[in-house]
Amino acid sequence: DIVMTQSPDSLTVSLGERATINCKSSQSVLYTSYNKNFLAWYQQKPGQPPKLLIYWASTRQPGVPDRFTGSGSGTDFTLTISSLQAEDVAVYYCQQYYNSWWTFGQGTKVEI
C-alpha cells in the first residue's frame, strides 16, 4: 500500500495569513506516461462529508476559491491557503489514487 503522511498534524494561522500543509507519499504517485500526479486534496468541516478541493495535485475543482493551491510532484506535495479565512477552519486530507488501492493521509487540522 502507498502510505500518505501529512505534516503538521495541526496548525494555527491568523486570519489573512498563509497556511501550508505538506503531504508525502511512500512511493511516487506520478504516472509518467500521463505526466500527472494522482493526488487529491479534501477539506472536511465538522459534521460534514469531505469536499474535493484539488485533483491531479494542482487542478482546482470548479467553485473552489483560488486561495487554495496545490503543488508538488512525485512524492512531495503541498496545499497552500494563501490568505486564511474564517470559513477555512477544517481538517484537510491528501489522498492518492495512483493504483487501485486508494489511501488517505491522516489529516491536518487548521485552526485560527
Add this chain to the structure above:
Amino acid sequence: EVQLVESGGGLVQPGGSLRLSCAASGFTFRSNWMAWVRQAPGKGLEWVANIKEDGSENFYADSVKGRFTISRDSPQNSLFLQMDSLRAEDTAIYYCARAILQAAGAFDIWGQGTMVIVAS
C-alpha cells in the same frame, strides 16, 4: 441535483452482518467508479473499497478484505456494501462517494454517511 444517499447503518453485535446501500441520482451512475470510505469517531478518512464503472473489478483495503463485499446495480442506480464478520474496529460513519470522470479516484460527490456501530 447530483446526490448520494446512504442507508442501512445501525447497531450490530461483533461477528454480525450488515448491508449498506447508496442510492445515486442526478448523474449517469454507470459512468463512474464508486467507492465506500469510512471514518471512525474522531478519526481520519479510510478508503474501504471501490468498484469499476461496469462492476467488473473491485478492490479492498486490507482491513476489510475477505469480510466486506462491494457491488453495484446500475439499472437501479445503487451501490452496496455487504459487511460480514463485523468487529468493534469497524465502527464508523460509512460514506458512499463518486469518483470523477476526469480522475477516477478523486471523489467529487459524497453522501451524508450512515453510522455503523459494532458493539455487544
